[in-house]
Amino acid sequence: MRPFLIAGNWKMHMNAAETRAYFETFKGLVSAAPNGVSMLLCPTFTSLTAAAEASAAITGMHIGAQNLHFEDKGAFTGEITAEMIKETGADHVIIGHSERRQYYNETDETVNKKTKKALSAGLTPVVCVGEFLEERKKGIHFEVVKKQMVAGYEGISADDAKKTVLAYEPVWAIGTGETASPEQAQEMHAFIRAEFTALYGADVATKIPLLYGGSMNAANADELLSQEDVDGGLIGGASLKPDSFQQIVGFAGEIFAKNG
Ligand code: PGA
Secondary structure: OOOEEEEEEOOOOOOHHHHHHHHHHHHHHOOEOOOOEEEEEEOOHHHHHHHHHHOOOOEOEEEEEOOOOOOOOOOOOOOOOHHHHHHOOOOEEEEOOHHHHHHOOOOHHHHHHHHHHHHHHOOEEEEEEOOOHHHHHOOOHHHHHHHHHHHHOOOOOHHHHOOOEEEEOOHHHOOOOOOOOHHHHHHHHHHHHHHHHHHHOHHHHOOOOEEEEOOOOOOOHHHHHOOOOOOEEEEOHHHHOHHHHHHHHHHHHHHHHHHO
């Protein structure tokens, strides 16, 4: 069985002081990730250093940013480089989240450039894909996700692809309380795995962790994570509370212990 990655996307929440307080509480709940599970929390840029420092004593906890720029430096007001992110102690970065695609003009092309930059800097990219509700209603969700994947991974070698994480986040399920059913998640994840097999072969495809995101919480995580091709979650709202994040991590540990 593939190991799990349980990731939290804090979006524009949690300043540095709140971040330190979160990890104080979390440390009391989880001092080390369960066997077969890695944990990742992605705060805002200004909380990255606090998060990296405050989580250093928690075994299996990684810190990630929510975006980066694909250039190494220059006149890009308001942007931040891969090296700056690494300097904070973070080792992952979310790329192409649907909120960035919707509100900040993120395109498949910039996702591709950012993914390459993260890889060359030694950051693990968490590449996000997912369809809008209208696209699912029209029955074109597989096509949409395939296009985002293929364009996002263009020119990325098999060796590098193995170092990435992909998150499937149906836009209609993000922050809405509406979750994809376990069957819908598994169906799309199996499709994505098959597309990775077509692109890179089965050896690589089986190694890429596929996370589900969209209203995952302590009440539905067990069922979602039990699906064969769901290797973890990218969790927004429910990751802001140490106890609900801890519960989801716990479910992943139990599933791994049962099947691993
Ligand atoms: P949500 O967000 O869990 O609050 O739906 C998930 C995400 O956007 O990554």
